[in-house]
Amino acid sequence: MKTRLESEVWALDNCSGCGLCVAACSKQVLKWDHSEHPVLEQRPKVVGYTKEILDSCSFCQKFCEEACPRLQQHWAPLEAQTILAASARGPMRSGAPNDVIRAILTAGRTTGLLDGIIMLDIEPWELKPVARIVSTVMEIVSAMGPQYLWAPVFDVLNEAVYIQGMKNIAVVSTPCAAQAIRKLKASTNTRLKPYQDAVRLTMSVFCTGIYRPEMVEEILVKRMNVSRDQVKRFQVSPDRGSMQAILWDGTVRNIPRQQAESYTRVGCGTCDDYLGESADIAVGTLGAPEGNSTLITRSRVGDMFVRNAIQMNLLETSHRVDEAALAAAAADKDRRERAQSFKDLQILMLDGLGDPLKRGEAIQQFARLYRTPERPGVKREARSGCTGC
């Protein structure tokens, strides 16, 4: 039933853009239409001589609601099993997060634990982010991995599960995609079982927000005057401080992270998950020594994949991780919980219009949220500028 997604996720600018609702929709009536959230396709229905709009959601089992990670967002983080500093060995000798991810995937694919990977990637012709199905070791090695440019990653889920018939799929994306899979797996709806069975592993990168693909056009093409055909590769710098366009002539153009952040998806404003708290494996640079990435496993499956990669000599690990920095970063992004409370307040206020009990609660919550708490050590600037109202 799209109305709940429409009124509680899309209208509140809360969509994470993972695309699982589009994939799970049994009627295939949700589609992407140049907007930051899916839209419901209007289909006509012919009754006798009249044509009317088909209300396709009236006879649906609400697969989209079962799948949407933003409908019930208060996820308790999965407990970290191991926290390691890791770097990739073998053909991808590097400590960058995407190389660590590729090493683990290569090991998983070679041993037959996986037969397919769904991941975000950059399409080199247009420099556009795309969701890709990767199935051979060769493809894993040549894939770029997530680059913080947004594409709905689950757009290819149906193809992987139903057309290519993959049984053991890994999803490599941002924390919200891992949340979506976690929610999907918690569902009791039997029609979603093919997906539940097929997705074996979720991997996520540390994420503060994902950028709209227009960023490339606006900053690189318009402001830096670099045309798309000059660019050989587009990637996140190893320290995650900037987006890098590597040109064919060997020069590198840097887009600072702060500049790119002006193109963050609106839905990321309410997300408080930095460390991939629902993913089996989370990888990022924060807290790791030079030339390494921090690797957090949060489940038995994640542990197994990491052990497998170490045994195959594709991963080198140590315990030199600055866990205090990780905790501080997680706490920092937790401040976005406030954004979520505001979204909740809006729903509470709407409910309060019909329900007198909730009305009082909404008024109290409104007053409580808008009263900005004074914090020690932070001085608010005195407000100046009487407008003479």
Added chain:
Amino acid sequence: MRLRPGRYADPGIYVLGSVHQPADTAEALFQAYLTGARATRFLNQETITLETPIASVDPALCTGCGNCPQVCPTLAIHMTKRDSILSLAKVDEMRCIGCGNCVVVCPVKAIALPGWDNIEIPAQISAALQSRQNGGPKIVALACEWSAFGAADMAGVHHLSYPANIRILRMNCSARFDPYHILWAFINGADGVFLGACPPGECHYGVGNLYAAERFEKLKTEMSAHGVNPRRLHLEYLTVDDGRKFAEAATKFEKEIRQLLPEEEL
């Protein structure tokens, strides 16, 4: 275009006397003195002080989500680095024109705009809803000061009558029409909320009215999904001299709200 005595929509252009409405010599002279004083004051100063309110970001609350730079009409906001994984939004004071669009989109309400603050507007709304004069429905009108507020003024000038139970609150721009404030009005007992914005293409701040229209549509969707009649919210495009249109729209809206309400509530 006159907004309030001595204030005009286009900076630097002043219209006096009978040009905008019939006025006798004394009135025209008074306006000329006022305008002259303003022009002299402007020309005499060494440094120019901006009159517009300037948005300011509370660094303790800002979560660096990057929503505000995307909606700023003058590109006055950019993200800056700070000692944290999250960045901080910074407002360029010289560029900010005080439309309030960023205040509305901020998901953590970390941006303050003096004069049209998140504390002040709800307080105005609840004060406006405190008393009920003639037993009719309670209606709050949020009016953009560059259009609808001027239009309401013009309706008064032309002695046009519109229902007295419409309380008009002056807002700086329709971009500042915050869904939270509209819901706050409803939850405090408003039967209807009337929004007055500039027609598309005529916004003083660029495209604030288009943002307002988009938020208006979204809020209507949410209201109907939660069983609230979306007709209780109304958006009207008005220009500053649309006194008659304002009076007509307000009267029509009040009548419509009256029909929606059950008998005993009136």
